[in-house]
Amino acid sequence: MSIVELAPPAPPGPTIARPPRERTTSWPLADRIGYWLCWMVGIGLCLIATAVVLFMFVKGISYLHLDMLVQSPAASGIQSQSGGFWDPIEGTLIVAVLGTAIAAPLGVALGAWLSEYGRPSWLARMVESAIEIIAGAPSVVLALFGLIIFAQSFLGFLSQNASNGAVYGRSFFAASAVMAVLALPLVVASTREALEQLPDRLREASYALGRTRATTIRRVLLPAIRPSIATGSVLGMGRIIGDTAIIRLLLGVSLTTQGVGHVPLIGVLRGTGATLTSYVYENSRAGEGDAPQKAYAAAFVLLMIVLALNALVTWLTSGRERGGERRARLAGLRLSWVPWTR
Amino acid sequence: MPPPIRRIEIDRDPYIAPPRAATNGAAPANAAVDARRRPARAPSARVLERMRIESLWLAYGENWVVRDVSLPVRQGEVLAMIGASGSGKTTLLRSLNRLTEVTAGAARSGEITLDGQDIHGLEVNELRRRVTMVFQQPNPFPMSIFDNVAYALVERTGHGRRRRRSPEIEHAVVDALRRAGLYDEVAADLDRPALRLSGGQQQRLCIARALAADPEVLLLDEPCSALDPISTATIEELIVELRESVAIVIVTHNLQQAFRVADHVAFMHLGELVEYGSSEQVFDNPTKERTRDYISGAFG
Numbered sequence: 320m321s322i323v324e325l326a327p328p329a330p331p332g333p334t335i336a337r338p339p340r341e342r343t344t345s346w347p348l349a350d351r352i353g354y355w356l357c358w359m360v361g362i363g364l365c366l367i368a369t370a371v372v373l374f375m376f377v378k379g380i381s382y383l384h385l386d387m388l389v390q391s392p393a394a395s396g397i398q399s400q401s402g403g404f405w406d407p408i409e410g411t412l413i414v415a416v417l418g419t420a421i422a423a424p425l426g427v428a429l430g431a432w433l434s435e436y437g438r439p440s441w442l443a444r445m446v447e448s449a450i451e452i453i454a455g456a457p458s459v460v461l462a463l464f465g466l467i468i469f470a471q472s473f474l475g476f477l478s479q480n481a482s483n484g485a486v487y488g489r490s491f492f493a494a495s496a497v498m499a500v501l502a503l504p505l506v507v508a509s510t511r512e513a514l515e516q517l518p519d520r521l522r523e524a525s526y527a528l529g530r531t532r533a534t535t536i537r538r539v540l541l542p543a544i545r546p547s548i549a550t551g552s553v554l555g556m557g558r559i560i561g562d563t564a565i566i567r568l569l570l571g572v573s574l575t576t577q578g579v580g581h582v583p584l585i586g587v588l589r590g591t592g593a594t595l596t597s598y599v600y601e602n603s604r605a606g607e608g609d610a611p612q613k614a615y616a617a618a619f620v621l622l623m624i625v626l627a628l629n630a631l632v633t634w635l636t637s638g639r640e641r642g643g644e645r646r647a648r649l650a651g652l653r654l655s656w657v658p659w660t661r
Numbered sequence: 662m663p664p665p666i667r668r669i670e671i672d673r674d675p676y677i678a679p680p681r682a683a684t685n686g687a688a689p690a691n692a693a694v695d696a697r698r699r700p701a702r703a704p705s706a707r708v709l710e711r712m713r714i715e716s717l718w719l720a721y722g723e724n725w726v727v728r729d730v731s732l733p734v735r736q737g738e739v740l741a742m743i744g745a746s747g748s749g750k751t752t753l754l755r756s757l758n759r760l761t762e763v764t765a766g767a768a769r770s771g772e773i774t775l776d777g778q779d780i781h782g783l784e785v786n787e788l789r790r791r792v793t794m795v796f797q798q799p800n801p802f803p804m805s806i807f808d809n810v811a812y813a814l815v816e817r818t819g820h821g822r823r824r825r826r827s828p829e830i831e832h833a834v835v836d837a838l839r840r841a842g843l844y845d846e847v848a849a850d851l852d853r854p855a856l857r858l859s860g861g862q863q864q865r866l867c868i869a870r871a872l873a874a875d876p877e878v879l880l881l882d883e884p885c886s887a888l889d890p891i892s893t894a895t896i897e898e899l900i901v902e903l904r905e906s907v908a909i910v911i912v913t914h915n916l917q918q919a920f921r922v923a924d925h926v927a928f929m930h931l932g933e934l935v936e937y938g939s940s941e942q943v944f945d946n947p948t949k950e951r952t953r954d955y956i957s958g959a960f961g
Contacts, residue, residue: 520800524867527760528813528874529790538812543803 372622379619382612388620392574392598401610404617406575407598411560411624413491413587414570414594418498418559423552425499426506431536433507434514454504459564465497466568478589479579490579491588494569501562502555509551513544550635557628560621563596574598574608595621708737711877711908712757712792717771719752719761726752728932729771734878736908739900741923741940743913745955749932750912754880757910758792759785775877793871794880798887799863801855801870806847809855809866810834813873833873840906841869842899861892868899872907879903881911885918897922916956920944928952 346354390403429446437443453461469478470488478490517540525535541548571577571591578586593601595617600606602614712734719727727749734740734757742750752761759780761767773780780788793813801809807826811834834851838844843865847853855866864884871879881900885893900909900922913919919926919940926943928936928951936943936952947953 518800520796520798521802523760523763524796524800524802524870525812526763527758527789527794527796528870529786529788529793530812531786539802539804 372626375615375619375622378615379622381615383616383619387613387616392593401608401613404574404595404598404613404620407593407595407617408620409576410491410566410570410592410594411596411621413592414495414498414566415556415559417491417495417588418502419552419556421496421499422502422506422555423548426503426551426555427510427541427548429503430507430510431514431541434511435532435536435540450504450507453500454508457564458501458562459568461497461500462565462568465493465500465565469493469496469569476589479591487591489569489571489591491570491590491592494565495588497565497569498559498562501565502552502559505555505558506548506551509547509554510544513547514540517543546635550632553628553632553635557625557632560594560625560628561596563600566594566597567600570594570597572597572601574601595624707905708735709908710735711776713772713774714753714757715772715774717753717756717773718769719749719756720768721752721764722766726932727756730929730934732927732934732937734908734910735925736877736906737904738924739904739909739911739922740925740927741911741913741919742927742929743916743919743955744929744935746914747931748929750927750929751882753929754882754910754912755794757878757880758789758794760789760794790874791876792878792880793874793876794882795864795867795871795884797883799860799867801858801863801866803854803856805852806838806855806858806866807834807851810837810870810873813837813870837869837873838866840872840903841865842895842902843869859892861888861895864888864892864896865899868896872903876907878908878910881909883912883914886914893918916944928955930955 384403387403387405388408389405391406392404393400393402429450433443433446466488468474468488469490469492470486472484472486474488475486477492479487481487521539521543522535525539526532530538570593572593573591574593574597576587576590576592578590580586580589599614599618599621602608602610602617604611606614608614710733714730714732714734717727717730718725726747730749730753732740742754744750755761756769757773757780761769762785775783775788775791780792783791790813802812804812811826811830814830814833835844838847843862846862847858847866855863858866864887868879868884885896888896897918900911903909904924911919911922923940926936926938926940927934928943928947928949930951936947936949938948943952944956947956
């Protein structure tokens with residue numbers, strides 16, 4: 320049996336002062352340059368963001384009058400007489416709400432199918448690539464495609480028909496439907512990711528009680544990820560609110576909401592109108608209206624709406640990550656009237 | 662005075678277990694088990710065979726994880742399955758309500774019957790309501806205490822919307838919570854989120870949920886391994902109480918727990934059933950050397 324002898328531990332005594340270490344530079348020059356470049360880019364971005372917000376804030380505040388928020392646009396070459404932008408605000412709200420209302424249930428269903436079933440796998444892979452293609456497609460391409468679809472005669476009931484029977488193809492319905500396609504990938508991604516992060520024991524617990532997969536999804540899994548569904552929907556809504564191309568092609572270029580027929584709500588939805596994005600475009604120096612003061616004021620309102628939505632997303636996600644149960648529940652409450660999560 | 666010299670022997674691998682003492686019939690094999698801690702209890706008045714496992718083989722992919730196991734499961738007694746990790750006891754347990762089928766690549770041969778019927782002839786969700794399961798980690802759903810228990814009920818009481826609490830559902834929920842010994846602690850507010858309960862309470866809620874479907878057999882997969890000793894004691898008492906009304910199978914790594922709660926013990930090793938017998942017999946007088954080694958703490 321071999322035996323190793325270890326050195327005895329040092330006897331206790333006064334510690335011997337060690338000479339100070341030499342300062343060594345462990346940072347190669349390239350790393351330092353890279354590091355400072357990162358800093359500069361970051362600071363640059365902050366500056367740009369601050370400049371945009373400040374500029375819009377100053378311009379917006381100086382041109383914005385509260386009555387602009389409730390007045391309709393008026394046809395006038397003089398800026399002070401061209402009215403407000405209530406109609407574009409209304410249009411933005413309609414498109415955002417209708418588009419999200421279409422995208423959210425479809426996106427949740429798709430996300431749940433991909434995460435929980437995903438079979439046959441070739442179909443799941445195809446669906447995934449389809450979603451990626453849509454997510455990457457420029458919105459103007461989607462809009463162009465949508466215009467062809469909604470100009471078909473059998474979809475004439477969704478928009479205005481000319482006297483010769485031709486279908487106009489531009490309406491709140493058409494714009495919202497294509498906007499929903501734009502928002503769909505965001506809802507699918509957030510639903511799917513959240514479902515995949517749920518622990519399997521939640522599913523097993525439900526199966527072990529004799530509940531089907533569908534019941535498990537509807538009653539356990541989807542309610543558990545309500546904050547993520549809310550986040551995805553709000554992100555999608557933000558994307559809808561910010562898009563211009565689809566509005567230009569599918570909602571028309573008038574600045575006021577132009578209903579069709581006499582049915583109160585359906586008439587508006589079949590008709591054309593404007594949103595804040597198209598209003599800003601029209602009134603900028605590039606557009607026909609050429610009323611930059613109005614453009615600044617409307618752009619300011621638009622920016623505020625989008626920033627508010629971003630804040631909402633941050634709030635929803637932080638509630639989930641930090642285990643802030645109250646916030647998560649608030650998010651749940653916000654969606655609790657939505658039937659598929661119940 | 663020179664400091665003591667420490668010596669380390671290097672030619673012996675510390676990971677090889679020390680040579681065990683010769684275990685002949687005279688030496689007590691149950692060194693790991695303290696017999697004094699077992700509460701005295703009368704055997705159940707009525708023992709009824711509920712399930713029968715007949716030469717069961719189970720595989721995941723190419724691996725046979727359960728090999729030729731035959732066992733009875735009786736109401737009125739607790740069956741504990743013991744064995745080292747990877748001995749196939751959890752797989753065997755999960756096969757009793759066909760939860761193994763959730764895993765891709767699971768294969769099976771042999772027969773399991775519930776009250777004389779082959780469980781593979783039953784509709785799977787009906788089977789899982791008759792043979793319910795409680796897992797190692799407490800896994801209440803992120804909803805209220807009431808809804809957690811009611812979740813197991815709805816299909817049994819018809820397809821009416823659960824939103825409105827019918828008196829039957831309310832009664833069944835309270836009854837299940839009572840049977841799980843949780844009612845008095847949560848009665849004040851059944852609408853509280855279940856995730857606010859303590860770990861032990863959550864596990865009893867899961868037991869209540871499993872009991873709400875009024876099963877014939879209750880499967881427990883290491884139900885106390887994530888709990889503190891006090892919660893464990895509460896749940897063990899509960900298990901012994903429940904055996905009168907439901908057949909109980911418990912998988913446990915804790916030999917003392919098996920000794921405390923079980924009437925019959927099945928010892929598994931590498932997928933095989935090594936020994937099955939009454940708790941006293943297996944712990945005090947094991948017939949197989951492997952069993953003796955395991956319960957004296959020699960391996961595993």
